Amino acid sequence: MSEQLSLAKPALPSQRKGGPLLEVEGLTKHFPLRDGFLFKRQVGAVQAVDGVDFTIHEGEALGLVGESGCGKSTTGRLVTRLLEPTAGQILYQGHNITHTDRKHLAPIRSQIQMIFQDPYASLNPRQTVGTIITGPMEINHIQPPGGHEKRVRELLETVGLNPEHYNRFPHEFSGGQRQRIGIARALGMQPKLIIADEPVSALDVSIQAQVVNLLQKLQHELGIAFLFIAHDLAIVRHFSHRVAVMYLGKIMEIGNRTDIYETPRHPYTHALLSAAPEANPDDEQERIRLAGDVPSPINPPTGCRFRTRCWKAQQKCTTEEPPLLQIAGNNTGHLTACHYPQDPTTAARDEDVVLDPALAALEQNAQESAEESAEESAEGSAEEQ
Amino acid sequence: MMGLPGLLPRFLRAPLGLDRGFAATVGVTMSSPTQATTYPEPSRSTGGADATVAAEIVGRSPRQLAWLRFKRDRTGIVCAVIVAFFILVAVFAPVITWLYGKNAYTLYGQDDNLLNSYGLPVKANGGIDADHWFGIEPGLGRDIFALLVYGIRTSLGISLCVTLLSVALGVCVGLVQGYLGGGTDYVVGRFSDLMMAFPSQLFFIAFTPVIIAMFVSPSDQEPTWIRFTALVLVQFALGWMSLGRLVRAQVLSLRTREYVEAAHLSGASPGRIIRRELLPNVWSTVLVQATLLLPLNVTAEAGLSFLGVGMQKPTPDWGLMFQDAAQYYRSDITYMFFPGIAMVVFVVAFNLLGDAVRDALDPRTVR
Numbered sequence: 001m002s003e004q005l006s007l008a009k010p011a012l013p014s015q016r017k018g019g020p021l022l023e024v025e026g027l028t029k030h031f032p033l034r035d036g037f038l039f040k041r042q043v044g045a046v047q048a049v050d051g052v053d054f055t056i057h058e059g060e061a062l063g064l065v066g067e068s069g070c071g072k073s074t075t076g077r078l079v080t081r082l083l084e085p086t087a088g089q090i091l092y093q094g095h096n097i098t099h100t101d102r103k104h105l106a107p108i109r110s111q112i113q114m115i116f117q118d119p120y121a122s123l124n125p126r127q128t129v130g131t132i133i134t135g136p137m138e139i140n141h142i143q144p145p146g147g148h149e150k151r152v153r154e155l156l157e158t159v160g161l162n163p164e165h166y167n168r169f170p171h172e173f174s175g176g177q178r179q180r181i182g183i184a185r186a187l188g189m190q191p192k193l194i195i196a197d198e199p200v201s202a203l204d205v206s207i208q209a210q211v212v213n214l215l216q217k218l219q220h221e222l223g224i225a226f227l228f229i230a231h232d233l234a235i236v237r238h239f240s241h242r243v244a245v246m247y248l249g250k251i252m253e254i255g256n257r258t259d260i261y262e263t264p265r266h267p268y269t270h271a272l273l274s275a276a277p278e279a280n281p282d283d284e285q286e287r288i289r290l291a292g293d294v295p296s297p298i299n300p301p302t303g304c305r306f307r308t309r310c311w312k313a314q315q316k317c318t319t320e321e322p323p324l325l326q327i328a329g330n331n332t333g334h335l336t337a338c339h340y341p342q343d344p345t346t347a348a349r350d351e352d353v354v355l356d357p358a359l360a361a362l363e364q365n366a367q368e369s370a371e372e373s374a375e376e377s378a379e380g381s382a383e384e385q
Numbered sequence: 386m387m388g389l390p391g392l393l394p395r396f397l398r399a400p401l402g403l404d405r406g407f408a409a410t411v412g413v414t415m416s417s418p419t420q421a422t423t424y425p426e427p428s429r430s431t432g433g434a435d436a437t438v439a440a441e442i443v444g445r446s447p448r449q450l451a452w453l454r455f456k457r458d459r460t461g462i463v464c465a466v467i468v469a470f471f472i473l474v475a476v477f478a479p480v481i482t483w484l485y486g487k488n489a490y491t492l493y494g495q496d497d498n499l500l501n502s503y504g505l506p507v508k509a510n511g512g513i514d515a516d517h518w519f520g521i522e523p524g525l526g527r528d529i530f531a532l533l534v535y536g537i538r539t540s541l542g543i544s545l546c547v548t549l550l551s552v553a554l555g556v557c558v559g560l561v562q563g564y565l566g567g568g569t570d571y572v573v574g575r576f577s578d579l580m581m582a583f584p585s586q587l588f589f590i591a592f593t594p595v596i597i598a599m600f601v602s603p604s605d606q607e608p609t610w611i612r613f614t615a616l617v618l619v620q621f622a623l624g625w626m627s628l629g630r631l632v633r634a635q636v637l638s639l640r641t642r643e644y645v646e647a648a649h650l651s652g653a654s655p656g657r658i659i660r661r662e663l664l665p666n667v668w669s670t671v672l673v674q675a676t677l678l679l680p681l682n683v684t685a686e687a688g689l690s691f692l693g694v695g696m697q698k699p700t701p702d703w704g705l706m707f708q709d710a711a712q713y714y715r716s717d718i719t720y721m722f723f724p725g726i727a728m729v730v731f732v733v734a735f736n737l738l739g740d741a742v743r744d745a746l747d748p749r750t751v752r
Contacts, residue, residue, distance in 0.1 A: 082646055102652060109652035122643035125447055126665035132644075135661065136651030169446055185647065 020091075021193055021225050022056040022079065022112075027088035029074050033298065047297045048074040050249035051088065053324065056193065061219055061226040063240030063257075065233060065272065067294055071249040072229045073117075076195045079227060080114050081105065092193075110140045113186035115215075117198040119178035123170035129156070130166045133185050140189060155184040160214060176207035183214065193225045200235060208232075212239055233276040237261055242333075245269050248305040249297055251324060255334030263344030265327060265336040268306045271353075273346055286346060288353040289360075304339065311353050312340045451669070454745040461741025467734035471537060471727075478538040485518075487528040489535040489701045493517065494526015503716075511719030519723045523713045525699075533724055535701035537731075539613075540690075544682035546617045551624035552675050556667070558625065559632025560659055563640060570633070577626040585623045586688070593619050593694040609700050616695060620685060628674050635667050669746035676739035680732045687728065703728060 030045035049071040056062045064072050077083040079090060081097065090098045092108055100108075116122035123132055133155060134148040144151035153163035159180040170178055179199060186194055196215065200208040212235055219226055219239075230236050236243055237257060244254040245268065253266040264270055267288075274288040290309045295301055301308050307317040316339050324337040329344060354360045445453075455461055474481065482488050494500040499507055499517075504524045506512030511520030511529070519529035558577065562570045594603075596615040601607040639645060640663070648658050683703075689695035690704025691711075698705060703724055710721035 080650055082649060102654070106652050109650070112650075114647065114650050116643040116647065118643055122647060124644040124662055124666070127661075128446070135648070135653075139651050139653050139657070171447070172445070182647075189651065 019058065020055045021058045021060075021093060022227075023089075023091040024052060024054050024075075024079065025089040025091070027052045027075065027078055027090065028086045029071075029078055029083060030086045044298050047249050047300055049078060050300070052246075052249070052251055054244055054251065054254060056225050056227060058192070059219075059223040059225055060242065061228055061240045063236035063243040064227060064229045064246060065231060065236050065243060066246035068231065069294060069297070070246045071297070072231075072246055073197050075246070076114070076197045076227060076229050080112055080195050082114075106140070110136070110142065110189040111192045113189050113191040113194050115179070115182055115186055115194060115196040115199045118202050119175045119182060120202075122182050123178055125170055128167050128169055129181055132170070132181060133188050136185060137188050142189065151188065152184075155187055156181075158187065158218075159184045160210075174207075175203050176211060179203060179207075179211050180214065183211075183218070187218065187222075191224060193227070195227045195229070197229045198231070199228075201230065201232065208235065215239065233261075233272065245272065248294060248300055250305055251337065252306065253334075253336045253338075254324070255336075256331065259331050259334040262346065263330075263334075264346065265330060265334075265341035265344055266306075266338045267310050267312055267340075267342055270342050270346070271309075286353075291357070304337070312342070314340065451745045455741060458741045458744060460737055461745070464734040464738040464741060467730065468738050471731050471734075472541065474534055475538040475541040478534045481534050482531045485530060487517070487531045489527060489531040490699060491528070492526045493528055494521045494523075496526075500524075500526050505713070505716050511717050511722075513719065520719050522709065523717050523720060524709070529706075529720065529723055532701045532706065533703075533727060536703040536706055536724065537727065539696055539701060540683055540686050540703035543613060543616050543620075543686050544679055547620040547624055547682045547686075548675055548679045550617065550621040551678065552628060552671060554621075554625040555628030556632050556664075556671055558629040559634075560636055560663065560667075562629070562633040563636025564655065564659060564663070566637075566640075574633075577629055580623060581626045583623055585685075588623060589619050589685070589689055590692060590694050593689065609696070612696060612700075616686065616689065620682060624678070624682065628671065628678070631670060631674060632667055635670055636663055639663055639666055673739060673743040673746060676742050677736065680735040680739075683735075684728075684732060 027049055028047075028051055029049040030047050032042045033044040033046065034040040035043045052071075052075055054062065064075065066072050074083065078085050081090075081100075085098055088098065089096060092112065095108070097105060097108060127135070130149065130152050133152045137144070137148060137151070149166065152166055156163045156165060161177060161180050161184070165173075170181065173181065179202075183199075199215065200211050203211060215226070215228075216239055218224060226239070228236060228239050240257055242254065242256055243260040245252045245260065245266065247268050253260060253264065253269045260269060261273065264273060270286065271288040271290050274286050288311075292309060295305070295308055301318075303319050303321050304310070304313070304317040307313040310317070320339070322337045322339045324335045326332065326334060327336050327338070327341055330336065354363070487493065493516075494506065494512070499512055499521055500523070501507050504526075506521050506523060506526075508514055508520075511523075513520040517528050517530065519533065521527065522529055522532060558573060562573050593615055596619060597607055597612060600611045600615070645658060645662050648662050653661070686695060687702075687704030687707060690702045691708045693708065695704050696702035706724040707721070707728075710717075710724065714721050
């Protein structure tokens with residue numbers, strides 16, 4: 001049973017099947033900030049996404065990871081055209097869909113679908129499961145053989161729900177089941193690309209694996225390309241063929257899964273990976289603790305956006321923005337935006353990078369008290385004897 | 386011992402299993418919000434065994450759940466019955482007076498010499514007898530029962546028209562504001578603020594004669610329907626804003642829900658999104674507000690008639706009866722009695738019904 005697989009054993013990534021399906025170039029979204037009395041004028045902008053480039057090939061799963069607020073979801077919404085891009089280009093199968101209006105977008109609409117984060121908000125509480133899944137088909141004039149109801153039952157079965165739940169309402173389902181309904185709704189349109197915006201982060205951990213494995217099964221069997229947005233590194237590793245790491249509206253590093261997880265070059269990727277818990281505690285992993293918060297996207301740092309929290313930052317990083325390039329020692333397709341990249345390894349170094357002074361102090365205290373208690377217990381046992 | 390179950394309070398009866406109604410209530414509570422029938426684990430539910438049980442699986446819609454909750458609310462049911470009774474009285478006023486054998490325009494007091502030389506009923510208690518159940522009107526001598534039945538008809542008719550129009554416009558304005566947002570929202574919002582700034586009672590009193598004068602010259606006697614229309618228009622003009630604001634707020638919060646985004650994603654037209662995704666989720670609020678708005682409009686209409694700018698004699702009207710009765714209350718208190726009690730019962734019942742509907746539709750709201 002494929003759904004019972006644990007997350008620890010990722011399946012081998014399938015090779016790229018076809019040409020580029022979605023090409024994103026310099027995608028930018030600035031949310032204007034207005035202020036003023038009576039007459040509002042723009043005083044600034046939240047630079048949620050600032051010049052993002054990536055390509056998704058047919059049948060490929062691209063993972064998009066990063067901290068909260070780094071623009072992952074905004075990128076997903078821009079690609080699905082729920083938000084209007086400020087600048088840049090979105091090419092779908094070679095067609096420019098960056099600013100296409102609803103009517104002209106209609107033929108492509110059904111091919112790009114989305115799975116939402118919150119399964120409690122993504123289904124209309126007043127509609128039955130049947131209506132929810134048939135709605136998009138009606139809009140796009142999809143007439144499945146055997147009628148809509150038969151198709152809905154098939155879809156429900158595909159996503160692992162009882163087809164007889166056709167007439168039920170969303171409030172009668174659990175979070176995981178609702179997410180499956182959301183997946184069935186997306187599948188009904190026979191999409192070629194699914195944007196999965198943190199599809200499992202609102203679910204119970206025990207259900208997460210089921211839903212991710214369901215998505216992976218669909219991806220393998222139906223050859224659907226995915227843009228998989230998540231902050232859980234383990235799930236992205238399990239699911240994606242390629243991974244892009246985002247920080248403050250920009251892609252810091254992008255490459256094949258093994259490249260990113262095993263030979264990362266960007267300091268931020270190193271920091272992210274070191275933060276992910278490892279199943280095997282004996283594995284010596286590098287430890288990096290970043291200090292402070294992500295800078296405000298209203299006023300991002302000059303040059304490299306990560307420089308304010310980077311331990312390798314130098315003068316060049318403030319003045320010059322590092323381009324996203326394949327740097328020396330990387331495999332093809334492994335691009336990194338860094339002037340002073342790390343060594344391509346995740347093995348532990350001699351010294352931990354702990355940038356947070358409070359954390360450093362805390363750890364030192366903990367170490368000292370551990371030593372003291374060890375001494376005390378040693379004395380205690382000596383006395384007993 | 387036989388009478389004991391009826392005498393025991395509910396908290397004592399429930400553990401004894403004596404109160405079947407209460408037990409049924411508990412049963413419904415436990416089954417309705419989650420799932421009515423058990424269904425198998427989804428990940429492995431592809432087997433053939435499910436198909437046999439499957440026929441029983443029918444979901445309960447939010448509306449059915451609301452109805453279940455409403456049925457449990459005894460106050461709500463009682464109030465619904467009372468309100469329905471009033472509405473039936475209004476609708477079947479001609480039938481009732483026909484069965485009763487009197488009408489609202491004949492001057493029984495004068496014809497049958499039931500009034501003394503001061504214009505007061507001769508008989509005790511405002512002239513209540515077998516012929517005139519609620520007595521007769523001092524002065525003109527009309528039958529109060531027939532008058533009240535027709536008065537309810539007029540007042541409810543006006544208030545219902547006002548409420549329906551206000552709800553219709555309020556919902557439209559709210560949807561437009563909430564859905565389009567931006568400049569439209571701003572302009573329409575400021576306009577509704579402006580309308581809200583009018584002192585409503587003063588506006589009604591000042592503008593009802595103006596509106597009537599627009600249709601009929603002040604020297605002529607205007608037909609009743611013009612006064613009816615004028616009253617509806619005046620109250621409607623200042624009645625739609627609160628609902629509009631409420632719907633706008635609702636739509637604003639619904640518009641960013643992910644299921645609306647999913648509809649956008651599937652290429653749904655704005656019309657379809659409003660009809661299929663937004664409106665069904667706004668209806669419960671609208672229904673609750675409408676049930677609270679109607680009694681408000683009834684009292685407002687009665688107030689206008691009382692102040693002399695509403696319906697005019699000899700048209701029977703609830704508010705007019707108060708105005709009339711106020712002149713005679715020292716000598717004939719019974720005249721005030723019947724329309725007064727009817728009005729209090731109606732308004733209280735309708736307000737409680739509104740609360741019950743709200744509780745049924747949105748059980749999470751804490752009062």
